[in-house]
Amino acid sequence: MIAQPRHALRALALTVTLLLGLLVIGMLALQQGTPTLTPGQLGAILFAGEGERLTRIVVLELRLPRLALGIASGALLALSGVILQDTLRNPLAGPELLGITGGAAVIVGAITIFRLPAPAALVPWFTLAGGLAGGLVVLLAAQSMRSTLRLILVGASVTAFLNALLIGMISLATQNDVNLLFLFLVGSLANRTWAHLAIVLPWALLGVPAALLCARLLNVLQLGDDLAAGLGLAVAPVRLLLLVIGAALVAAVVAVCGPIGWVALLAPHLARRLLATPNAAYVLPIAALIGAALLTSADLLARLVLAPTELPVGIWTTLLGGPLLLILLRSHVGVRHE
């Protein structure tokens, strides 16, 4: 085997670091808040079945599912970002800039406001449809996927249109729904329980391995359409398949948490920077771990910074993730666009 010690070692080191990081964040997430627990108390609750009833509820029924949801959602978002960016060979392709998140959010909004009779477990299928519709409109209207400028512009316009639809729907809603819906405009993990996780879990269990298996396809596509075709890849259908997978990865997340932004765009770039390789076989899993870490830490901030009030996590991912992405792309974008 042509040894690639450099990348493999790095990937290993990163994996270990990220897993440790997730462990630390997870512990903090479970301990901090009202009430704040010591590690001992936390351990007792988790493993020994002890502890006050109320505290047990807070930890096991509120914080733990929320943490699990954050990990799953962060990973799914990151994987979607990697797939979309590599498929379109565009560093700024992300579900939020391609109208996928927007389309999904409109569906969720419509279901909430018009009280459409959609069973909770099936909502992700509808958001998938909405996300695919949004994404396809953007891609078809943008024609040339390699022109970054055109892609963002069309994506921004379509998203603006979808947001206008959302705002229009909000104005038709009653006051109660409005609060709920604003959370959906921004994305939040608040008050998510095991029931919510149950909706996302099947999508995660299928989606994560599916995404990881796409590594070689993504690597070949990154070489250019002509070379990929010359290597025996049916470019157009494969690209479509990958786009559907990319949309499916975020469908469940948007259905349950709303349009959490910037994680899907940021995690892949961080992964590539840290690994120093665009090889999807490494980037996919590392990005997933980074995404999980980003989202769970953002949620920690959301819960704690202005305690007892909570800020929806989507605000934090925007406030922190957006500028970070811009800084990351400073050297990148100017050189590579046309």
Add this chain to the structure above:
Amino acid sequence: MSDATLAAALAAERISAGYHRRTVLDDLSVGITRGTVTALVGPNGSGKSTLLKTLARLLQPHTGTVYLDGRAIARMPTATVARMLAVLPQGPTAPAGLTVAELVEQGRYPHAGPLRMLRRQDHIAISEALALTNTAQFADRPVDSLSGGERQRVWLALALAQATPILLLDEPTTFLDIGHQIEVLDLVRSLNRNHGKTIIMVLHDLNHAARYADRMIALRTGQIIADGPPVAVLTPTLVERVFGVRATVLIDPITGAPVCLPYGVVSQGEPAPC
């Protein structure tokens, strides 16, 4: 299908091809013999790249058929085609940071598919490709850190890792400086002479084509104007007819290949000599 087509490694019969609704090639037929090096030459817009892409199945012809080893290429599964011919498009770009080994590894895709782990024969093919192109020492280095000639050799290694008997190269030497151009062309010749690969390449430089190819096909506005060994094709008459350029043609004393020395442009309004 004619006998010639049946015997040819790669053949096009009466094809018309182009982009969107624009037809570049019209009713063109050509057959490539196994084990030869063929150079496609012609001015910009003559259709040489279009012809190469159509032969490589990157473009669907509007009419006519392309035959690979006597079988209609359009009806063959893509993976099968990819195991029989390899294409290197013009100006390929590797994603930043990808190492040489990671790039050449992609050449095994038609054999390994999207999911299977690389097996022993894949690794052997990759090592051989790196050895043939003399790039094994770069295996762990990022592709974009190499020089122009080294990079082009790496791309050739990718095509070689595909382990196909036929190679199609679209302007493999454009944008390289002259040292690297010779480096790449020497490699291409050795692939043919020592490993029996059938090679079709689009070249801008007439003299390179004359020196390195067994057969030159000159195109102009989608038609084949001349077809044959370089000595027969590279003549002043032809150069003027295809390129609109007046030239002297000498024989290179070292290689024996014809060399074209242009000295003026045929101005509009002057009658063409043929």
Add this chain to the structure above:
Amino acid sequence: MNRRARVVLASGSLLLMVLVVLHLGVGSVSLTPGEVLRAVLDQADQPLHRQIVWDLRLPRAMIAIVAGALLGLAGALLQAIMRNPLAEPGLTGVSAGGVFFAVLWLTRGGTMAEPGRTLALVALAGGLAASGLVVLMARGPSGNTDPVRLVLAGVLVSSILSSATALVLLRNNQALGSILTWMIGSLNGRVWVHWEALWPWAAFALPVGLLCAGVANALQLGDPIAAGIGVPVERARLALLAIAALLAASAVAAVGAVGFVGLIGPHLTRRLVGDDARCVFPGSAVLTAVLLVGADVAAQIITLNPPFATTPYRAGLPVGAVTALLGAPFFLYLLRRSGS
């Protein structure tokens, strides 16, 4: 200016005048064009007509025309800077910034009913601040701003500001009702006070914007060529961006964050008259004004004949709702063009 441009300008202006007459006639008291014209010329049939036309509808119409022209010119400028016919004024962050500052101001006790002047100024300040932030964030490592970075920074800043806006609204949702129409863009209740807040900015920015056409033409050729003919590319780009921001911010301050007209108007104008900025700029101003006035006419007609039994917009459907709906056919149009 070429012949096509002249034709477009002339017919556009004509269409505009027709629409304005219609606009003045539509409303809860419906007036025929004849009545409208007579009221305008101070020979009204009834004092009521004169009052309605002069106190209520004329300022609204004039604001619509000017806001449309401002947005159209801003969009045309941005499309020239970005060298892409899909750019729109919202990319400068102006809409998001204006909305954010307006929301902040409202939740601190301002009201929408107050002399619109303060709200307009606040929104203007917000819009300009946001666009400044966009430019700052878009600066590359060598200090220059290229279109891709500008767009990305615009999307980013808008996204941050709208999150922040949502945040403020979450904690103060009594302001919600009035600000919603403003976020979509509305001409409801615009009277002379609002006109007085608008026209000085327009009077300054519109001519300045039109005068930029020559520089815009140069920039459209691409940075190396523009520099080659002596244009200080970076400064020119920033200057044009600033003017576009001012144009858009003034419009947003007056009518709220009206979407899509600033994209569709200039885009259509380009298709009709070509890429010469000296033709596109005035053409965009006129055509976008046509779009906005037309959309407002449609909005008012729909209000009077609501298709739904209950409509929350008793004060009138906001014009932004109609312009947003224009987005759908526009994307269909883009899709069709990509298919060909």
